[in-house]
Amino acid sequence: MAMKTLSAKNAAALDKDLMSIGGFSLDQLMELAGLSVSQAVYRLKSPIGGRRILVVCGPGNNGGDGLVAARHLWHYGYKPVIYYPKPGKNELYGRLTTQLKNLKIPFTTDFAAALKEADQVVDAIFGFSFSGEVREPFSAIIEELQNTTVPVTSVDAPSSWNIEEGPPSSGPGSSFNPTALVSLTAPKPLTKWFRGRHFLGGRFLSPDIAHKYGLELPDYDGVDQIVELGSDGKKKL
C-alpha cells in the first residue's frame, strides 16, 4: 500500500491552516519542529557516538528548524557548528541565532573544514517550499553532502529534491540519499525515492486537520516528539 503523503501545495496550505485556524505561531511550530529533528539526531547516534554536529541552514523556515535543533542538540551534550551562509531576514531567525551565540555555538564560513570534523550533519537547507534550481553556495554544499560518508539527517526533504518528483535527474543532489529524513507533520511524495531511516515529527496535528488532508497519523510512544516509520509509512515496530 502506498504511503499517505502531503503534496507541496497541501503542505503549504496545511502550514497556513496551522497558523490561522490552528492558532499556532511560527515560533511555536519551529520550536516543535526543531525539537523533533534534535530527537531524531539523538536516536541516530547519541553524543557518546560523536559530539560534533554540523548544522547547515538555508535562508528560510527549514533553516530556522535547523537553528532550533542545534540549540537542543547543544543542551543534549553535542557540540554543534552552524553553517548559515544566507541568513534569512525574518526577525525570528535573528533571535534563534542570538540564542545559539549565547551558548557560544560557533558559526563557520568554511563548510569543507567543518564537514571534515563532523560526526553527523543536519541538512536544513530546503524544505517543502523548495522548487526549481539550487544556486550557489548551496549547489556545492549539496554536492559535498552527497559524497560524504558522514551521516546526514535531512529536515523535511533531502535538499535539492523536488517535493513531488524526488531527486533531480542530474547535477547536485541527483545521487544524494541521506542517512535519515525527518518528515515534518507528514511525509511528502519524495519519500518514495528515499532509502534511509525515516522519522516523522510534529506531534501537534489535530485529527481534524489530519482528516482534511487525508493523512493517517501513526502513534508516537511516551513523550517522544518523533516516531520512526517503515517503508509503508506506518510506525516501525
Place this chain on the structure above:
Amino acid sequence: MAMKTLSAKNAAALDKDLMSIGGFSLDQLMELAGLSVSQAVYRLKSPIGGRRILVVCGPGNNGGDGLVAARHLWHYGYKPVIYYPKPGKNELYGRLTTQLKNLKIPFTTDFAAALKEADQVVDAIFGFSFSGEVREPFSAIIEELQNTTVPVTSVDAPSSWNIEEGPPSSGPGSSFNPTALVSLTAPKPLTKWFRGRHFLGGRFLSPDIAHKYGLELPDYDGVDQIVELGSDGKKKL
C-alpha cells in the same frame, strides 16, 4: 548544603533577560515550559495509570504553561479537562485556547465535578510572580486542592504559596503540599517547605545566565526536558 534558589525578584529579572538579550519569545518559552510540565505528569503516572487530567489555569503566564501542557498531554493519550475561570487577555492565551478547542478538549465551569472525575490535577494557577492574597474563585479551588487525594502537580510554585516564604500561615493553601512540583528554570526559595517529588524544567538556560544568577544546573538525561531533583537540589540518582 542549601539548594541554590532564585528569588521572586531574580526570577522576574531572569525572565526579562531571556526575552531581551536571550532572544527568546514568550511563545517559545511557554512552549518549552508546558512541555516540561507534561513530561513530569507523564513521569508521575502514565496514561495507563489514569487518563483523566484536570488542568487548572490562572490568568497569567502560569496558566499559559498549563494550557501548553494540556495540549501535549492530549497527544500523549491523556484526556485533559481545563478549568480556566479567568482567561488572560494576552492574545497568546487566546491562541493556546484555540489549539485545545481544535483537539476538542473540554473547558469546564464545574471544578468540583471535574475534580471528582480526575486521575491527576495540574495546578497552573499562580507562578513566580504571585504575591499577596488569593481571591475567589481561586481561594476555594486551592482549598479543594489541599484536601483532595488526587495527585496534584504544581507548575513553578504550589499556588497560594509565597515565593520566598512558602505556605501562607493560615487560610487556603496553608496545608497545601502538592504531590509534585515542576520548578521552571530554577527552584525558588519556597522549595524549602515542599515535601513532594521535585522536577526541574526549562532546558534552555545558557551557562552565562545561570552564572549571572548564581544557579547550578543539574545534568538532564538524554532528550528529557525535565530532571528530578533530590532535597539537596541536586539531580536525584
